[in-house]
Amino acid sequence: MIRVDQEIIIPWMKEGSSVLDLGCGDGTLLRHLQESRDMHGYGLEIDQVKVISSIENGVNVIHADLDAGLNQYFDNDSFDYVIMTQTLQAIQRPDHLLQEMLRIGREGIVTFPNMGHWKSRLQLGLQGIMPVTRTLPYAWYNTPNIHLCTLKDFEALCERLNIRILQSRMVNFAQKSSTLIKLMPGLMGEIAVYHITRG
Amino acid sequence: MPETIPADSVGIVTPQKLQFDQPLELTCGKALDNYEIVYETYGELNEDRSNALLICHALSGDHHAAGYHSMEDRKPGWWDIAIGPGKPFDTNKFFIVVPNNLGGCKGSTGPNTINPETSEPWGSDFPIITVKDWVQSQARLADALGIEKWAAVIGGSLGGMQVMQWAIDLPDRLEHALVIAAAPKLSAQNIGFNEVARQAIMSDPEFHDGHFYRHDTVPRRGLMLARMLGHITYLSDEAMRAKFGRELREGKINFGFDVEFQVESYLRYQGKSFVDRFDANTYLIMTKALDYFDPASEYGDDLSEAFRRARVPFLVVSFTSDWRFSPERSEEIVRALIAARKDVSYTEIESAQGHDAFLMPNEAYQETLYAYMKRVEVPAA
Numbered sequence: 175m176i177r178v179d180q181e182i183i184i185p186w187m188k189e190g191s192s193v194l195d196l197g198c199g200d201g202t203l204l205r206h207l208q209e210s211r212d213m214h215g216y217g218l219e220i221d222q223v224k225v226i227s228s229i230e231n232g233v234n235v236i237h238a239d240l241d242a243g244l245n246q247y248f249d250n251d252s253f254d255y256v257i258m259t260q261t262l263q264a265i266q267r268p269d270h271l272l273q274e275m276l277r278i279g280r281e282g283i284v285t286f287p288n289m290g291h292w293k294s295r296l297q298l299g300l301q302g303i304m305p306v307t308r309t310l311p312y313a314w315y316n317t318p319n320i321h322l323c324t325l326k327d328f329e330a331l332c333e334r335l336n337i338r339i340l341q342s343r344m345v346n347f348a349q350k351s352s353t354l355i356k357l358m359p360g361l362m363g364e365i366a367v368y369h370i371t372r373g
Numbered sequence: 374m375p376e377t378i379p380a381d382s383v384g385i386v387t388p389q390k391l392q393f394d395q396p397l398e399l400t401c402g403k404a405l406d407n408y409e410i411v412y413e414t415y416g417e418l419n420e421d422r423s424n425a426l427l428i429c430h431a432l433s434g435d436h437h438a439a440g441y442h443s444m445e446d447r448k449p450g451w452w453d454i455a456i457g458p459g460k461p462f463d464t465n466k467f468f469i470v471v472p473n474n475l476g477g478c479k480g481s482t483g484p485n486t487i488n489p490e491t492s493e494p495w496g497s498d499f500p501i502i503t504v505k506d507w508v509q510s511q512a513r514l515a516d517a518l519g520i521e522k523w524a525a526v527i528g529g530s531l532g533g534m535q536v537m538q539w540a541i542d543l544p545d546r547l548e549h550a551l552v553i554a555a556a557p558k559l560s561a562q563n564i565g566f567n568e569v570a571r572q573a574i575m576s577d578p579e580f581h582d583g584h585f586y587r588h589d590t591v592p593r594r595g596l597m598l599a600r601m602l603g604h605i606t607y608l609s610d611e612a613m614r615a616k617f618g619r620e621l622r623e624g625k626i627n628f629g630f631d632v633e634f635q636v637e638s639y640l641r642y643q644g645k646s647f648v649d650r651f652d653a654n655t656y657l658i659m660t661k662a663l664d665y666f667d668p669a670s671e672y673g674d675d676l677s678e679a680f681r682r683a684r685v686p687f688l689v690v691s692f693t694s695d696w697r698f699s700p701e702r703s704e705e706i707v708r709a710l711i712a713a714r715k716d717v718s719y720t721e722i723e724s725a726q727g728h729d730a731f732l733m734p735n736e737a738y739q740e741t742l743y744a745y746m747k748r749v750e751v752p753a754a
Contacts, residue, residue, distance in 0.1 A: 222737050227744075229688070229741060229744040230745075230747055234716050236711075236719045237719055246704055247711055248711065
């Protein structure tokens with residue numbers, strides 16, 4: 175099944191273009207892009223079981239650890255889009271990987287859980303506990319999400335790395351988008367979706 | 374010996390042989406005027422001859438990849454874990470062809486068969502055969518069997534090298550390429566090991582410059598040493614430790630040079646039994662084919678340029694503890710395929726078995742092959 179954040183980014187990519195999907199899971203999104211958008215691409219995935227699912231799904235999947243770098247596989251400017259959905263927060267060095275994405279791809283698309291969502295703020299600010307939410311369902315001691323950030327944090331990093339934001343959207347799981355999210359994206363958005371390029 | 378044939382076995386199989394009278398021009402400049410190829414087949418060819426898989430063997434392999442020759446056989450063919458009804462290379466779906474390569478010693482024309490010019494075994498007069506030559510000879514076999522296009526060409530190690538060469542040299546004659554535990558060319562270390570193996574054989578006084586058949590002998594010690602050395606490179610440190618540790622045969626050290634450690638006993642056994650089933654000249658030829666394999670060399674040393682000719686999707690598989698052809702070597706193949714914009718999937722299978730892992734049962738490995746072979750669509754037999 176295509177996730178909400180994935181649904182948003184599909185129309186952001188031109189039909190017939192090339193794409194690299196970092197953390198492609200079982201290949202559902204790639205398969206969709208191949209079949210209904212005539213796109214050609216590859217996915218990277220670290221988990222053996224998901225790699226096998228991707229193979230069965232008929233997509234190109236490379237069994238690899240994003241933290242080990244992408245240099246051994248991909249040349250500069252070799253893809254139209256490098257996308258990474260809900261993976262940035264689990265990466266050792268998100269700053270390095272963002273730069274890698276825009277070395278390999280002309281444009282990048284990143285989605286991540288917004289740590290600044292009001293539920294997270296309430297849990298940490300009032301209850302004094304590490305947030306556990308729908309988008310961040312793990313306890314602090316077993317979470318794979320080691321680099322969480324808010325929209326402000328992400329945008330500050332983009333500025334520091336000279337990354338230009340082409341467009342962004344905030345969504346929540348249930349209704350995709352709402353007036354509240356539009357008014358207060360940093361507070362109301364559960365998932366952040368950013369379309370970026372080199373500055 | 375199997376008491377009964379397992380349900381997922383191809384059962385009792387009989388090798389077949391074909392004679393080819395059209396000369397085969399070889400890469401080395403010589404030609405084989407005529408030759409024979411021994412092969413086995415499993416499953417049935419469908420009506421439009423589109424369900425055939427070619428399986429290419431490695432250094433010490435042969436055409437007997439699955440099933441048994443008789444109920445007296447101790448073990449099935451070398452890739453029985455992968456070939457059979459319901460197995461990844463499913464004989465209910467595919468017609469599988471496994472030839473013994475030229476230069477081999479199991480019935481195809483090679484150093485231990487008769488040279489028509491001398492009416493004696495070829496011995497060291499047998500020409501050096503390359504991976505490219507094998508591909509051409511396998512294509513002739515496909516012609517003879519009426520197979521225009523393989524549904525997939527598949528191989529591990531040196532077999533995987535033949536798969537790559539197929540995709541580059543005859544891109545219209547296959548639909549899928551499965552390259553397992555291979556490398557795009559040998560490293561200096563790989564060639565070094567091969568050279569020690571060759572020296573062991575050639576320096577054996579019983580070698581007689583490769584014409585030992587005349588003297589009714591074989592270079593036993595040399596071939597045994599070559600196999601012992603090779604065997605170490607096929608296993609991982611971890612696998613050897615798990616299998617033998619430093620276990621002593623008699624439970625104590627005897628301060629001598631007889632077999633003391635279990636690993637010594639194992640290697641000697643492997644070496645000795647190899648001598649009974651393999652030909653020393655074939656070993657030399659196979660190691661040379663490995664050393665010379667370098668498909669990029671014809672394309673300005675640019676592997677991705679070589680792969681640009683390919684028209685098929687690839688599956689590339691490596692094993693974590695393989696240090697003979699390590700995962701990094703498979704990654705070179707994958708990188709070149711991506712640069713050439715070819716369809717490729719790659720997985721690195723967790724295994725402690727070293728290079729030999731490609732012949733061993735392993736759940737993730739077998740699941741990977743199953744998953745990929747589902748993509749190889751063919752009409753039923």
